[in-house]
Amino acid sequence: MTVLKRVPARSAGNLGPMLIVAVVVLALYWPLMLWVNAAQAQRTLDSGAELDCMTAISCATQLRNPTLPAPAQLAASFRTMSTPPMAPTSAPYNTLVTAGETLVGLIIASVLGVILAVALVASRAFERITLPWLIASQTVPVVALAPMLAVVLGQYGVQGWLPKALIAAYIAFFPVAVGVSAGLRSPDPMQEDLMRTYRASGPQVFWKLRLPASLPFLFTSLKVAATAALIGSIVAEISTISYSGLGKMLAENSRASDTLALWVIMLYGAALGIALVGVIGLVERWVTPWRAGQSR
């Protein structure tokens, strides 16, 4: 996964248009929902099911498993799934579990990724041997490996949250390695020459020039890696025996065809993804304050 640059979200000038677009989309949602659900409601009515509504349109907002849920249904389902927030079956608790796995995975991935990137930059031969495989691994659909990794790790007794974090780390590790090695090479040749005129030693060039220069790349790839790690931990939860987490909830409710619950879990997953990227953005501002003005 190459670096996915982001559009600056929510600068002051965009707020007005963003709100208008949101309102228009919500206004269009209602007729779309009625139109999509009406056919299903009609079929349910025709089958003679006992319903406390008469016409297809009035039933469209009350289907048990609607294709598009009505806002009121979504809100009600959101409320029932979010209270009490720390119950083992509630969505917030499971979101936190997944968030924890993803964060541990991200930390493992960034440590390994930075070590690998340093090795790549330090040794030409190592780079020639491994870099083609690193590039190839970016194009491999890594989620395909998750069920298999889950089986292998499970049989070696690695259970609980650790296999999910490891799978998340495995998926997030390559964007970090590739991004940081690009970052370590990013200093201008002029700057390297300047360091040489200062008679800086190799380690000094590394700590004072290369490492700070790589930080912006690290954070950009961490944002990509965060999304990847989240996908990894959710897929891992789906394909291993899990007792908690968003992936387990997705798998269960998908089997039970509870579409309302699926929508709520999707919203929680989306919120978690956005929150993770937001947290990394905050850390980025804190660690690289010199870029705060231009970090768009």
Next chain:
Amino acid sequence: MTAVRARSRVALGGALLALGFVLLLLAVWTVWPYALDGVPPGRKALSLGLTLVGIIAGGLGLSAVAARTKGLIPALIAAGLALIAVEALLRAYGVPPGLIPTPTRVMQALWNARSVLLQDARVTFVQETLVGYLCGAVLGILVALAAVRFPFLERGALPYAGLFSSIPIVALAPVIVKAFGLEWTSKAIIVAVTVFFPVVVNVVRGLQSANPLLLDLMRTYAVTPAQAFALVRVPSALPFLFNALKIASTLAMIGAIVGEFFGTEGRGLGFRIQIEAGRFNLDIVWAAIVVASVLGIAFYAIIQWIEHRYTGWHASRRTSNGRTV
């Protein structure tokens, strides 16, 4: 003097590398005839020793050779060494094939299940990935054009595209599968949705990256806006478009495979991986992973080839720090 020394070092490296290969093959050969749970301890120790020495010799030789050779050769040699070493280790330790199958077993499974895997690959790749990818990319380009044409859309709708790209697609997949059914079309829709956002974000940035000087130049030539668009904005957007298409190609494969985890009509690589992993048939799982990887790499390589074909002019305009002028 130095050239001679360098050449002799490469010759030494080549010899070490050959020695490594021979030792590793010997390590496999010493444990080959035995059943997995019946490797005698002496043979096991011999094989492990041979493997260890073989890896060290091969690794040293490879690093000497890799310092002098370019391209894919060092990587391919490394993969060859690693595969033989894995085969030797798995056989020596008697790891059951239900846990990690040896490379030779995976190759056998690949050959034996080839008709099933080909059918799965056709469903996953041709129908779900390619169709979804094309729809998502075309829609993304159209929306990006609209966003550039109407600044209101750019300011109001584009920030959402950035937000949406941080949503995990796997959370989206079950909802789409439930809404659109179990056929391949629901997976194609998942792929289209995943492809859409990176394409929109990057194409908009690309269209806006046109050099203002060039646009001014166009104005002095009194060209029409349409001509300026076709001659300046589109070429300057192409590198961004191809970057997005490459990102999207890997995301598309992931979307199709994850979508299949949530329901299919019993075909597809993702379905095969999920179901056979549940049955501990890891030979087939690995074979399916190999097929998916080869398809993913080929897909990426084809897009990269098209990129080189149509934006070859661009590489010459790169500055030393890799940014476009």
